Every structure is written in C-alpha cells, then in structure tokens.
C-alpha cells in the first residue's frame with residue numbers, strides 16, 4: 026500500500042454566467058496513491074488533468090458545484106478514463122446550461138462517503154454559492170476541499186443567479202468552521218488557508234455582506 030497524496034493542477038479558461046464571461050484560473054485537486062485517484066473539479070483542460078493522473082485509475086470525478094469553469098472538462102475526462110461524474114442534484118439546472126446532452130452519472134448526497142486508496146472523504150452539502158455546492162472533508166488527510174464556498178479571505182461570490190449570501194454564511198458557520206482549526210482548506214481558486222485562519226473573520230464577512 027502506498028501513501029495517499031494530494032496533487033494540485035492549475036488550469037486556465039473562462040467562467041460564464043448571466044451573460045458575462047471572465048478569465049479564470051482554477052485549482053484541480055487529485056487525491057490518491059500510485060494506483061488510483063479521484064479528481065475534484067475537472068476544470069478547463071482534460072489533457073492536463075489526464076497527464077497528472079500519470080496512468081493511475083481514476084475512480085471518480087467530483088464536482089464541487091456546476092459553474093461552468095469547474096465542470097467544463099468533466100465529460101471529456103470521463104470519456105477518456107471511464108470514471109463517473111458526481112454532482113449534487115441541486116446543481117443540475119446549472120449543469121444543463123453547460124452540458125445539456127450529457128447528465129452526471131451519480132449524485133453527491135450530503136453525508137455520502139467516497140473512499141480512495143483506503144482514505145474516506147465525506148460530502149458536506151454547503152449551498153449558497155450555488156444550490157448544490159458541496160465540500161469534501163478528509164479528516165485523515167487534515168484537509169477539506171471547499172470549491173467556491175470558502176476561500177482565503179472569505180466566502181465565495183453570491184452576487185449572481187442561483188446564489189444566496191445568508192445561505193453560504195450558514196453553510197460556512199455550521200459545516201466548515203466547525204472542523205478542527207488546523208484543517209487545511211483547499212479552494213477552487215487561489216491560495217489554500219486553514220479553518221483556524223478564517224474562523225475569526227466570520228462576523229466581518231457578515232457585516233460587509235460578501
């Protein structure tokens with residue numbers, strides 16, 4: 026048995042919603058050992074993600090939410106590897122805007138446990154940035170993957186369609202800031218942080234409203 030590691034790939038592309046389009050860099054996280062792995066957010070570049078897998082068997086493509094920048098390469102990666110695409114069903118309306126002819130393969134229900142190379146990862150439904158946004162908690166690895174729900178410096182954006190600020194605050198307060206303070210927060214864009222570094226700022230975020 027080999028040690029489980031977390032690989033990080035940054036891919037570049039665009040995010041489009043509500044008629045606007047923005048250039049973005051996305052974090053793609055790969056959790057696994059030398060034999061098997063899962064991908065968290067197949068963003069923009071299936072070739073780059075496939076290369077980073079380095080021949081390992083891909084067992085799941087987890088989507089933290091269905092904004093197009095996080096899912097645009099998911100069907101191509103699934104086609105190439107045979108891995109199923111997993112999404113919380115509350116984000117299907119967003120998914121269909123990008124992939125109207127290809128549904129996800131499995132549902133990410135709250136509390137579902139995924140196991141990769143013997144390590145459990147638990148789905149936390151953390152809506153607000155989008156209705157079906159999830160985080161993936163891996164206590165044995167000391168980390169949580171938060172997608173666009175929690176970043177270094179505050180909550181994900183809630184100014185566009187399908188988003189809600191009070192809902193994301195509830196998700197962060199009840200599901201994420203309750204994790205151990207040393208938990209490393211691996212985000213959908215930009216730098217990682219820790220629960221302990223972010224928790225003291227919750228009241229500031231609520232006061233400023235974003």
Ligand SMILES: [Fe+2]
Nearest residue numbers: 090092154173
């Ligand atoms: Fe997003």
